[in-house]
Amino acid sequence: MxxxxxxxxxxxxxxxxxxxxxxxxxxxxxxxxxxxxxxxxxQPEIGFAQYWRILSGGDMTNVFLRTLRIAVISTTITVLVGYCLSYYWVMGSRLRQTILEVCIFIPFWISVLVRAFGWLIILRDNGMANSFLMAAHVITEPLGTGRNEFAVIVGMVHFMVPFSVFPMATVMRKIDRRILLAAHGLGADPATVFRKIFLPLSMPGVFAAFVMVLVFSVGFFVTPAILGGGRVVMVAEAVFVQMFQTTNWGLGAAMSVVLLLLIGAIVGLAYRLLGVRSFVG
Missing domain, CATH: 1.20.5 (Single alpha-helices involved in coiled-coils or other helix-helix interfaces)
Structure with a gap:
């Protein structure tokens, strides 16, 4: 008992x-x-007027379209840069691996605010980049690289690259080196081995990194708010403005719901098309 x-x-x-x-x-x-x-x-009254405002093709629709465009562009660049770093991290010499590890992990020790303001100092009209180019007589006037979509994309890519490296490097480490050696032994040149063997085997990591970075990019707030300077408003910043500045809680809440549904659709579509194996290697 x-x-x-x-x-x-x-x-x-x-x-x-x-x-x-x-x-x-x-x-x-x-x-x-x-x-x-x-x-x-x-809020402010019962109905779906706030959702209609988002989907009717006005300013709110443009905010969502701008967010998607910037997210896709920054995600594509991030994955390309991250793939190169992952490849050299996994396949490089011990010295190269150590150097890349330092470059990958150091950004995690620096606040996103510090990084965003650092890029603002570099890219603004009288910043370090324009000052250097003008002193070298490469340009005669500032390029206007600050407080626009270019600055936002640069800041987002810089923030997201370390996150994209890990899923791709994890998959690359699981690739059997004997397959690559066999291809070399059969007379394939390095470019062919990479294109026909290594790249296809590493694609699950690429898909996982792309989806993860895209989801993060759609909801970015701090970096676009600082580097965009109010000229490049993305959804997260628009929600903040509606909630805490214009006190239009209904519209801010509706934008939050649509953003969450959009992220869910991205993840669901990726899962359906690629399958869970693409995300775990």
């Missing part, structure tokens, strides 16, 4: 532990999100 009672108590304890995480997720995410959805259809 005592043993059965102890077993029953252990089972109850295990059940309690298993249900703790779902209950926390429900309390911390689902319930607040339900409140946001409620605001989107009740």
């Amino acid at each position: 005592a043993g059965a009672s102890r077993t029953g108590n252990d089972s109850l304890g295990i059940q309690a532990l298993l249900w703790t995480l779902p209950v926390l997720l429900l309390a911390l995410y689902v319930v607040p999100f339900a409140g946001v959805v409620s605001w989107s259809v009740t």
Whole structure:
């Protein structure tokens, strides 16, 4: 009897532990999100007017289109740069690997605010880049690289490259080197080995990195707000403005819901087209 009672108590304890995480997720995410959805259809009046404003082709629609365009461009550049870094990190000599490890991990020690303001100092009209080019007589007037989409993309790429490296490097490390050696032994040149063997085998990591970076990029706030200077407004900044400056809580909530649905659609589409194996290598 005592043993059965102890077993029953252990089972109850295990059940309690298993249900703790779902209950926390429900309390911390689902319930607040339900409140946001409620605001989107009740503020300032009941209805779907805020969603219609987003989808009707006005300023809010342009904000979403701009966000997607910048996110896709920055994600593409990030994955290309990250792939090169991952390749040399995995396939390079020990010295090269050490140097790349330092370059990859150092950005994690620097605040996103510090990095954004650093790029602002470099790219503004009287910043370091324009001053150097004008002193070298390469240009005669500033290029206008600050507070525009170019500056936002540069800042986003710089922030996201380290995140893109890890999934690609993980997949590359799993590639059997004997396959590459066999291809070399059969007379394939390095370019052919890379194009026909290494690149296809590393594509799961590329897909995973692309989706992860794209999801992060769609919701970027700090970097576009600083480097865009109010001229390049993305969705996250627009939500902040509607919530805390214009106090239009209904529109801000509706934009948040649409943004979350957009991110969910991106992840769901990637999962459906590529499958879970593409994300785990």
